[in-house]
Amino acid sequence: MTDTAFDVLGIGNAIVDVIAETTDAFLDEQKLDKGIMRLIDEDEAARLYGVMGPGIEVSGGSAANTIAGVAALGGRANFIGRVRDDELGDVFAHDIRAQGVSFASAQAKDGPLTARCLVLVTPDAQRTMNTYLGACIQLSARDVDRDAIAASRAVYLEGYLWDAPEGPAIFAEAAHAAAAAGREVAMTLSDPFCVDRYRDDFLAFIREHVDILFANEIEIASLYQVESFEEAARRSSEDVRIAALTRSEKGSVIVAGSGRTVIGAHPTRVVDTTGAGDLYAAGFLYGYATGASLERAGRIGSVCAGEIISHIGARPRANLRTLIAEQLG
Amino acid sequence: MTDTAFDVLGIGNAIVDVIAETTDAFLDEQKLDKGIMRLIDEDEAARLYGVMGPGIEVSGGSAANTIAGVAALGGRANFIGRVRDDELGDVFAHDIRAQGVSFASAQAKDGPLTARCLVLVTPDAQRTMNTYLGACIQLSARDVDRDAIAASRAVYLEGYLWDAPEGPAIFAEAAHAAAAAGREVAMTLSDPFCVDRYRDDFLAFIREHVDILFANEIEIASLYQVESFEEAARRSSEDVRIAALTRSEKGSVIVAGSGRTVIGAHPTRVVDTTGAGDLYAAGFLYGYATGASLERAGRIGSVCAGEIISHIGARPRANLRTLIAEQLG
Numbered sequence: 001m002t003d004t005a006f007d008v009l010g011i012g013n014a015i016v017d018v019i020a021e022t023t024d025a026f027l028d029e030q031k032l033d034k035g036i037m038r039l040i041d042e043d044e045a046a047r048l049y050g051v052m053g054p055g056i057e058v059s060g061g062s063a064a065n066t067i068a069g070v071a072a073l074g075g076r077a078n079f080i081g082r083v084r085d086d087e088l089g090d091v092f093a094h095d096i097r098a099q100g101v102s103f104a105s106a107q108a109k110d111g112p113l114t115a116r117c118l119v120l121v122t123p124d125a126q127r128t129m130n131t132y133l134g135a136c137i138q139l140s141a142r143d144v145d146r147d148a149i150a151a152s153r154a155v156y157l158e159g160y161l162w163d164a165p166e167g168p169a170i171f172a173e174a175a176h177a178a179a180a181a182g183r184e185v186a187m188t189l190s191d192p193f194c195v196d197r198y199r200d201d202f203l204a205f206i207r208e209h210v211d212i213l214f215a216n217e218i219e220i221a222s223l224y225q226v227e228s229f230e231e232a233a234r235r236s237s238e239d240v241r242i243a244a245l246t247r248s249e250k251g252s253v254i255v256a257g258s259g260r261t262v263i264g265a266h267p268t269r270v271v272d273t274t275g276a277g278d279l280y281a282a283g284f285l286y287g288y289a290t291g292a293s294l295e296r297a298g299r300i301g302s303v304c305a306g307e308i309i310s311h312i313g314a315r316p317r318a319n320l321r322t323l324i325a326e327q328l329g
Numbered sequence: 330m331t332d333t334a335f336d337v338l339g340i341g342n343a344i345v346d347v348i349a350e351t352t353d354a355f356l357d358e359q360k361l362d363k364g365i366m367r368l369i370d371e372d373e374a375a376r377l378y379g380v381m382g383p384g385i386e387v388s389g390g391s392a393a394n395t396i397a398g399v400a401a402l403g404g405r406a407n408f409i410g411r412v413r414d415d416e417l418g419d420v421f422a423h424d425i426r427a428q429g430v431s432f433a434s435a436q437a438k439d440g441p442l443t444a445r446c447l448v449l450v451t452p453d454a455q456r457t458m459n460t461y462l463g464a465c466i467q468l469s470a471r472d473v474d475r476d477a478i479a480a481s482r483a484v485y486l487e488g489y490l491w492d493a494p495e496g497p498a499i500f501a502e503a504a505h506a507a508a509a510a511g512r513e514v515a516m517t518l519s520d521p522f523c524v525d526r527y528r529d530d531f532l533a534f535i536r537e538h539v540d541i542l543f544a545n546e547i548e549i550a551s552l553y554q555v556e557s558f559e560e561a562a563r564r565s566s567e568d569v570r571i572a573a574l575t576r577s578e579k580g581s582v583i584v585a586g587s588g589r590t591v592i593g594a595h596p597t598r599v600v601d602t603t604g605a606g607d608l609y610a611a612g613f614l615y616g617y618a619t620g621a622s623l624e625r626a627g628r629i630g631s632v633c634a635g636e637i638i639s640h641i642g643a644r645p646r647a648n649l650r651t652l653i654a655e656q657l658g
Contacts, residue, residue: 020427021646054397054424054644057386068383087416087442095383098349113416315383317350 006102007075007289008186009152011144011174012063013136013160014081014105015115016088017274018055019127019312022120026052027128034122037129037191039163045132048118057088058313059095060117062190063158065275065314069282069304071100072320075289078102078148082139088114089135095315104145111138119274125309127274133163141169149174150181153289154212156281159190162198168205175209186212188281189219199223206239212288213240214281217247229253233260244284244298246277251302254284254294263298266306266327275314279304283324296328303327335431336404336618337515338481340473340503341392342465342489343410343434344444345417346603347384348456348641351449355381356457363451366458366520368492374461377447386417387642388424389446391519392487394604394643398611398633400429401649404618407431407477411468418443418464424644433474440467448603454638456603462492470498478503479510482618483541485610488519491527504538515541517610518548528552535568541617542569543610546576558582562589573613573627575606580631583613583623592627595635595656604643608633612653625657632656 027034071077079096083089085107096103115134119127149155155178161167178185187210189195220232233255236243243255254261283304287297307318356363399406412418414436425432444463448456478484484507490496507514516539518524549561562584565572572584583590612633616626636647
């Protein structure tokens with residue numbers, strides 16, 4: 001690999017999470033399906049916020065969480081995403097930069113407000129997400145900085161981006177820029193419902209452009225419309241060089257050709273599962289970009305996921321670098 | 330006591346806390362005195378925010394935390410404070426109402442932004458607070474709703490209010506309304522430096538109007554400019570009917586005339602001491618307003634303080650009502 005200024009550039013929705021603890025009864029009453037992400041409009045965001053409990057605001061966004069995690073591990077990280085020049089936009093921009101991430105995107109002076117995700121955490125630590133995409137909806141292929149992609153070992157794309165009108169164009173632009181510069185393309189499937197919405201497009205993009213695919217077992221089974229995890233893993237091995245597949249408390253499996261590396265979950269007290277997949281990807285990408293073996297990269301991912309689910313919010317609180325040194329040496 | 334619509338009405342600064350974990354080295358570098366609250370202007374707020382780490386936004390404000398705690402205990406709570414019609418103002422208004430507090434104050438359409446407090450938490454769980462008062466500075470005696478005071482068993486005033494130009498007028502108006510309606514006046518000294526700024530005014534107000542005084546051992550010693558806690562306790566017994574004096578890990582002492590009720594601290598793992606005094610006051614006021622003995626009121630305060638210091642942020646996360654039932658029966 002030639003030297004680059006950054007280890008990973010993430011492109012994703014720039015979101016501030018509004019996290020509130022709730023009950024199963026409240027989810028039932030609001031007819032919300034536990035554990036999934038749904039998109040809501042501004043009116044529904046205002047309505048739901050009005051009836052939900054007191055919240056905590058923490059910067060979020062799936063790829064943004066991953067990139068913040070890469071930086072917290074000591075990796076050189078860059079991020080592209082769209083916020084407005086409002087207070088939540090200030091919060092998002094501050095937090096990602098304060099984590100050591102380069103975030104060059106200017107805050108938009110008009111258009112929808114900065115995105116927010118109303119995250120409802122039940123006593124079983126599951127999170128039910130209600131996302132108002134706001135300013136993210138106007139992220140465009142023109143925001144994809146080809147020089148920034150050339151300056152990173154890998155570009156990391158979140159499937160959720162496909163929900164914006166220019167999502168497919170953003171993916172295409174990023175993939176072409178990466179190919180032109182000889183950089184790798186990593187992608188996360190994001191969410192089972194996101195896979196349902198864009199399955200054929202995702203499959204076509206993955207087969208043509210993706211080197212490293214992140215998914216949980218439900219998402220990967222949904223992508224290939226198969227019932228067994230083994231079958232989904234086998235199918236993914238035909239489409240991408242590396243598939244890092246997470247299985248909650250069963251840990252993860254890294255698929256590379258006919259090889260399978262099984263990584264145990266990191267034992268922890270689970271408080272809020274928000275960001276588990278995002279931080280697994282952070283650890284894996286950091287390890288991979290800095291030359292670790294697939295097994296060690298997976299173990300770093302597992303420790304990072306364990307840290308994030310031990311507290312409220314999807315941005316790391318512990319010093320991940322120290323944590324990895326302590327846990328893995 | 331005649332029946333009232335509310336147990337407690339709080340009047341205080343309406344603030345959103347921006348909480349970041351930090352190091353002692355950062356406090357040194359920024360020349361910040363650990364553990365105290367200082368007032369900062371908008372420029373300093375922007376500068377410090379720019380150099381501090383990623384944050385978590387949680388509604389705060391000293392009396393507001395207390396009132397949120399009263400509501401979380403099942404008390405009937407009301408609050409008066411001033412925010413703007415900006416996003417942090419929305420957050421403050423949402424969170425306090427979602428906790429079950431009545432908050433009738435309209436969000437101001439102009440003037441300074443909603444107040445924020447940059448809270449830096451060191452590994453020893455101490456919090457160093459930097460407050461930009463923003464919209465709070467324009468709270469005025471006209472905002473003191475005499476009917477709301479008449480409708481509450483007690484009005485609770487924070488010493489910090491004195492930092493706003495109309496602070497003294499707000500205190501006077503609240504005290505006169507309470508006297509006219511036969512309601513009790515409770516006050517917290519807030520902070521040792523706040524006591525330094527307004528010692529003579531505080532003493533005059535306390536002697537004339539206050540029934541229940543809250544302070545920690547440093548604040549009460551500073552108020553009377555004495556060195557021993559015993560002497561400070563004795564002096565407070567001459568000035569107020571009840572003084573609830575907190576002593577960190579040594580628990581608290583409730584002074585009523587020649588009586589002393591000693592309450593142990595509630596053992597817990599300390600993560601962030603922000604709000605310990607606020608929630609002690611919440612528990613005590615709730616107990617007192619609902620007819621508990623001074624000892625039981627103090628023990629409720631102690632359990633609430635223990636809950637708040639076990640996590641980041643000064644608003645309760647646990648169901649305080651259940652917690653009290655479990656711990657105290």
